[in-house]
Amino acid sequence: MAAESVARAAVATTDKATPSSEASDQTQAESAPAEGGRRDPFLIPKEPKGGDLAEQMEGIGPLPPGKRGLLISQLRLEGVVRQSGDKPMIAVVANTTNRAYFLRENDEVYNGVVSKITPDSIYFTENVRTPGGPMGSREVIKRLGSGPGENR
Numbered sequence: 001m002a003a004e005s006v007a008r009a010a011v012a013t014t015d016k017a018t019p020s021s022e023a024s025d026q027t028q029a030e031s032a033p034a035e036g037g038r039r040d041p042f043l044i045p046k047e048p049k050g051g052d053l054a055e056q057m058e059g060i061g062p063l064p065p066g067k068r069g070l071l072i073s074q075l076r077l078e079g080v081v082r083q084s085g086d087k088p089m090i091a092v093v094a095n096t097t098n099r100a101y102f103l104r105e106n107d108e109v110y111n112g113v114v115s116k117i118t119p120d121s122i123y124f125t126e127n128v129r130t131p132g133g134p135m136g137s138r139e140v141i142k143r144l145g146s147g148p149g150e151n152r
Helices: 002-031 052-057
Strands: 076-081 090-094 100-103 112-118 121-129 135-143
Touching: 076 121, 076 135, 090 112, 112 135
Parallel strands: none
Antiparallel strands: 076 090, 090 100, 112 121, 121 135
16 A cells, blocks of 8 residues: 555656646747757747837838838938028938938828928927827927937
8 A cells, every 4th residue: 555655646746747847848949949050930939028119110010101101210300401581491301221201391200290390400299109098299309410320
């Protein structure tokens, strides 16, 4: 009888250890590359955490072409043009791909509207989602020479 109880105890401990070892094997398979340094093509890669652009782009999908697909956070002001004294100003902006766009007052971009253009800056009214869920708006100003990495 003593031998039966020892055998049952041994079987019970191996049964308990099996699920935890399977779980650890699964986490190792998800995080480690497969043999030969290649990733398993049948595993879905995990999304990277953080990053302000990743947070902004979450759930957006492909952006529309042209001005309507511009994100305010990715724009930098390259210059401002005025044809004559009575005509409104035109802002020349560039996005991360260094493609130039001409924006006028009241032009819509993906996440806002151009509210005002001055000789040295452009003002946007950006639509933002607050942590509680409702949409809000804020004013964003892009000035000449104030882009990241520019020393003007």
